[in-house]
Amino acid sequence: MHQKGREAQEDLSCLLRGEKGFMANLGFVGLGVMGSEMVNRLLGKGHTVTGYNRTRSKAEWLIKKGMKWANSPRAVVAAADVTFSMVTNSAALGAVMNGADGMLAGVTRGKILVDMSTVSPAYSRDMAAKVREKGGDMVDAPVSGSIITLQEGKLSVMVGGRKETLEKVKPLLQDIGPKVTHVGDNGLALVMKIGTNLSLAVQMLAFSEGVLLAEKSGIARETAVDVLTHSVIASPMVQYRGPFILKMPEEAWFNVNMMQKDMDLALELGRQLDVPMPTTAVTNEFLTAARGMGLVEKDFAVVFDVLAQMSGVKP
DSSP states (O other), X not given: XXXXXXXXXXXTOOOEEETTEEEOEEEEEOOSHHHHHHHHXXXXXXXXXXXXXXXXXXXXXXXXXXXXXXXXXXXXXXXXXXXXXXXXXXXXXXXXXXXXXXXXXXXXXXXXXXXXXXXXXXXHHHHHHHHHHTTOEEEEOOEESOHHXXXXXXXEEEEESOHHHHHHHHHHHHHHOSEEEEEESTTHHXXXXXXXXXXXXXXXXXXXXXXXXXXXXXXXXXXXXXXXXXXXXXXXXXXXXXXXXXXXXXXXXXXHHHHHHHHHHHHHHHHHHTOOOHHXXXXXXXXXXXXXXXXXXXXXXXXXXXXXXXXXXXX
């Protein structure tokens, strides 16, 4: 490795140890439901956090709790040793990464970017390469879990990128969620996350089929849900979301629009890798139906309602 490269790697470790443990000057771009709660946890651990969100009003409660506000993604990166990002899709990541006020413009030698969004693996790799050209590094670190698992401290994090970079940021990631797994090179954590989410959606549709089969046979819906959520098929997803078909949450944990974005990524990867995805494709059509029914902002568990209507059952 040439001298500049060695210096870049040495300077990636601009983190401090304080009285509360592993401390750092952190940045966070994208303060939606998950991102804002992650910042809340990081503040609670004693870290200094500088944040940016397209809509400042969503960040006011965090500012009151001590988060510093920056006027651009570039300013966040400039102020931080490690900057996290959590946005909706590849286009949104491009919007905060590129341009004169983008995160890339703020990258200098030694900066680390940790993108926790679920985006195209190929696009994420491209962004990581651009970060490295400027002497920094980037890992993809999507998460498995909901806002509830995050609040309970049970979130799991998958990481793609250089192992030595992960080791530098792992204590920070563990302040967000206790389970941190290195799955390989840049982009591979995103592949794993996409595989996780397609499995969630397929499980939800299969669960819905089981409940409706029971209900149309004369078994009360509540009884069917109770039996299935305490049976051998009761995965954490079934235990969390199964009861949603009895009462949907007022605010979606993960809405139809977001899930379908990930299903589309899964189907595209399947085509690229010659992996048949029959159950993913069928489940995605139910999400399309939910979209057509005006349910796009509902939690993806609403596929039950779609199937119920097809079955002649009142959702």
